[in-house]
Amino acid sequence: MSQYSSALMTEVTARNPAQPEFHQAVEEVIESLAIVMEKHPEYRAAKILDRCIEPERVIMFRVPWTDDQGEVQINRGFRVEMNSAIGPYKGGLRFHPSVNLGILKFLAFEQVFKNSLTTLPMGGGKGGSDFDPKGKSDNEVMRFCQSFMTELFRHIGPNTDVPAGDIGVGGREIGFLFGQYKRLRNEFTGVLTGKALNWGGSLIRPEATGYGTVYFAAEMLSTRNETLEGKTALVSGSGNVAQYTTEKLLELGAKVVTLSDSSGYIYDPEGINQEKLAFVMDLKNVRRGRISEYADRFGSATFTAADASAGHNPLWDHKAECAFPSATQNEINDKDAQNLINNGVYVVAEGANMPTTADGVNIFLQEKILYAPGKAANAGGVAVSGLEMAQNSMRYSWTRKEVDDRLRVIMHSIHEACVTTSHRFDRAGNYVDGANIAGFLKVADAMMDQGIV
Secondary structure, eight states, X not given: OOHHHHHHHHHHHHHSTTOXXXXXXXXXXXXXXXXXXXXXXXXXXXXXXXXXXXOSEXXXXXXXXXXXTSOEEEEEEEEEEEEOSSSSEEXXXXXXXXXXXXXXXXXXHHHHHHHHHTTSSXXXXXXXXXXXXXXXXXXXXXXXXXXXXHHHGGGOBTXXXXXXXXXXXXXXXXXXXXHHHHHHHTOXXXXXXXXOGGGTOOTTTTTHHHHHHHHHHHHHHHTTTOOSTTOEEEEOOOSHHHHHHHHHHXXXXXXXXXXXXXXXXXXXXXXXXXXXXXXXXXXXIISOOOTHHHHHHOTTOEEEEOOTTSSSOGGGOSOOSEEEXXXXXXXXXXXXXXXXXXXXXXXXXXXXSSOBOHHHHHHHHHHTOEEEOHHHHTTHHHHHHHXXXXXXXXXXXXXXXXXXXXXXXXXXXXXXXXXXXXXXXXXXXXXXXXXXXXXXXXXXXXXXXXXXX
């Protein structure tokens, strides 16, 4: 690190104690931008990066609700409005017991540069609650969502802040949140994305993050005159991103052999075909069961229970060419990264946000594999959220093909921006630096234009 970068990181750590995920995200970007700050002293003078690191606004509130037994429960709600230099705040809501301010700040910080890369006019934000929707009845989830929105509604709007779904927030939760917003504001606007098709949603939105990640992987492979046809892929997670990553990989001729949830993972050497994927979608989206049921249903698969004391995840210790981490942050550590390399993996595209630790990322970069960080690879989800916002503004819906074609073009543009920028700053082949620098420059120039705000 340069003296400037080191001093800035020291200040960030001191001002934001006990937020390791936020520190990790910021440090990666600071390291990538060291060369930019040398070439553009005007950014340092205006403290552009310093301002990017500090949220424009943080909202934190209590969320009281009543469970089915009549007991009063209390959760915490958050919204981190990070940066609005290029458009209204845009980013998901996460409902999960692990949610805290540090995690949401890391996600919001990443979101700023991810949204910038999409070429669409969206700022960055993130929010959520430590509420756990698992095991809750529909009525309990509805009561929680209504209480959550009763506070949040005053801080959001179609031209101010447009939340979406994330972990724990799917179509059911978006519906309850939107209904309460509409009741409180007495208006029908595109204030949330990820809506159902019959009341303002967009085709391809549920699939977009997974599809986009696969499109980005295909773009990387094309630089070596290769395709995904015949490749074996490891996919983690079994939610929305993992499901549609698997679907698109199958469509492009790859074989997916793993899926997981918090209880463990399944390995199916025969591959997860369309029939098996349909079973997973029903299991997770309708019955809300555990991935171990896959191994009970299909004799070709084995289930391995999660072991937090193991120090590594055996899901990443199978022969393959491609890996698509699609579960959560820091699911690939340095040992996992080395196992992937040792097993022949040379394409890693992150469907989740920051799923690889800093040490793991360094291994991927040292080995010079095709490694796409989440802010580039999984930007398809927020890109189609932006397209949903555009359709809402026009009171018009595009066809499935139109949205998918636009998604392909956006992912191609993101890949091109990463490659072009990495060459421009002497970081050829480094998608981490390419994504961080390309995303930052657009935001930085907008902030320079708008003055000290």
